[in-house]
Amino acid sequence: MKTLTILGSTGSIGRQTLDVVSHAEGRLKIYALAADKNVRLMEEQARLFQPEVVVMMDEPAASDLRGRLRDLPIKVAQGMEGIINSVVAEKVDIVVTALSGRVGLEPTLSAIAAGKTIALANKETLVAGGDLVMSAAEKNGCKILPVDSEHSAIFQCLEESPETIEKIILTASGGPFFGWTKEKLDTVTLEKALCHPNWEMGAKITIDSSTMMNKGLEVIEAHHLFALEYDAIEVLIHPQSVIHSMVEYQDGSVLAQLGRPDMRLPIQYALSYPTRWKNPFERLNLRGKTLTFHEPDFEAFPALALAYQVGRRGGTLPAVMNAANEVVVLAFLQKKVSYPAIINIVKKVCSEHYVLDNLDLGSILDADNWARQRAEELISGF
Numbered sequence: 001m002k003t004l005t006i007l008g009s010t011g012s013i014g015r016q017t018l019d020v021v022s023h024a025e026g027r028l029k030i031y032a033l034a035a036d037k038n039v040r041l042m043e044e045q046a047r048l049f050q051p052e053v054v055v056m057m058d059e060p061a062a063s064d065l066r067g068r069l070r071d072l073p074i075k076v077a078q079g080m081e082g083i084i085n086s087v088v089a090e091k092v093d094i095v096v097t098a099l100s101g102r103v104g105l106e107p108t109l110s111a112i113a114a115g116k117t118i119a120l121a122n123k124e125t126l127v128a129g130g131d132l133v134m135s136a137a138e139k140n141g142c143k144i145l146p147v148d149s150e151h152s153a154i155f156q157c158l159e160e161s162p163e164t165i166e167k168i169i170l171t172a173s174g175g176p177f178f179g180w181t182k183e184k185l186d187t188v189t190l191e192k193a194l195c196h197p198n199w200e201m202g203a204k205i206t207i208d209s210s211t212m213m214n215k216g217l218e219v220i221e222a223h224h225l226f227a228l229e230y231d232a233i234e235v236l237i238h239p240q241s242v243i244h245s246m247v248e249y250q251d252g253s254v255l256a257q258l259g260r261p262d263m264r265l266p267i268q269y270a271l272s273y274p275t276r277w278k279n280p281f282e283r284l285n286l287r288g289k290t291l292t293f294h295e296p297d298f299e300a301f302p303a304l305a306l307a308y309q310v311g312r313r314g315g316t317l318p319a320v321m322n323a324a325n326e327v328v329v330l331a332f333l334q335k336k337v338s339y340p341a342i343i344n345i346v347k348k349v350c351s352e353h354y355v356l357d358n359l360d361l362g363s364i365l366d367a368d369n370w371a372r373q374r375a376e377e378l379i380s381g382f
Ligand SMILES: NC(=O)C1=CN([C@@H]2O[C@H](COP(=O)(O)OP(=O)(O)OC[C@H]3O[C@@H](n4cnc5c(N)ncnc54)[C@H](OP(=O)(O)O)[C@@H]3O)[C@@H](O)[C@H]2O)C=CC1
Pocket: 007, 008, 009, 010, 011, 012, 013, 014, 034, 035, 036, 037, 038, 039, 057, 097, 098, 099, 100, 101, 103, 121, 122, 123, 124, 147, 148, 149, 199, 200, 201, 202, 203, 204, 205, 263
């Protein structure tokens, strides 16, 4: 039996994780669930999964939930303190990090300091603080198990001697606008950007997939997870999202992981690691299927090239790019900025940043805060 805390239980990954738990035949138990404001769904999840603790980041949401759950012996905590307590608790074996955004960095570092295994979906945490996270994990002997589908695929293709890797190939669907020209991309609406061709995901990552910033974040995520130079991380457009990524070894052999676009598979893989559990989920059927592959269009989708430049520069710059992107994507979701403004503002914030290389949590959070404020100023100026 493995005991979990799920950070972001009411979100897309969080809900699918609970579905995996319900199919795990008693091998997974929930200690705590955490979210921000979605009280109605958290109440439903609490009643169904009976965790010891539920946490709402938002304090009014926490007091609302306290009233709704007064008939149950479930502790209702709040704020970042409540989230951190939910991951360091003695009973917890694995923390599923499925918060959206850099907010997951501190709880992830706290969970690692407490010796927990991390099932990591929350890629912004690695983009902003990957050096801190991976060195803390090494120091504490903690496993970081990737949940992000491409990184799970790479992890599943790793052999005993990872030093024989020549490169990894991150596949990308190309998003809803694959093949569009820069001019046509100026006409994108929020409704169109929220329609991912293959995956049902949360709003932020769906917009990031449309600009290809998601793939840029994943390049930086892979750099940290697999200790790879950026020259050894290639992106290949694969519109069908059947091959979730590939590893090319120094003898020229390429291993790939395939599956239906169903996040329960990488989630279950991480939670059952190092075994593979059976499940009743629909199987991949390749009969009659055509798989195609294309070069990324770095011109039309500048976010990908920016992420490579930012990742190579390192220091506090990745945290700045990520923070600016979080702010501008939220503004786009609120229809406050145009689609082209997303990458234009992120690029401008990155260009103005004085990069620091002494990476501690304070410098990362300061850079993150500066970037958020600067992005907000540019949005109001747009
Ligand atoms: N969805 C997917 O298929 C994939 C997602 N990922 C990554 O996984 C992470 C989660 O993505 P996804 O599930 O789509 O996101 P969603 O937006 O669907 O869910 C986000 C979750 O985090 C909670 N949350 C958001 N902000 C805060 C906060 N400040 N404090 C506490 N809780 C917060 C939300 O709570 P509430 O509901 O109360 O707002 C919700 O439970 C992201 O980093 C994403 O990039 C990676 C690969 C695939």
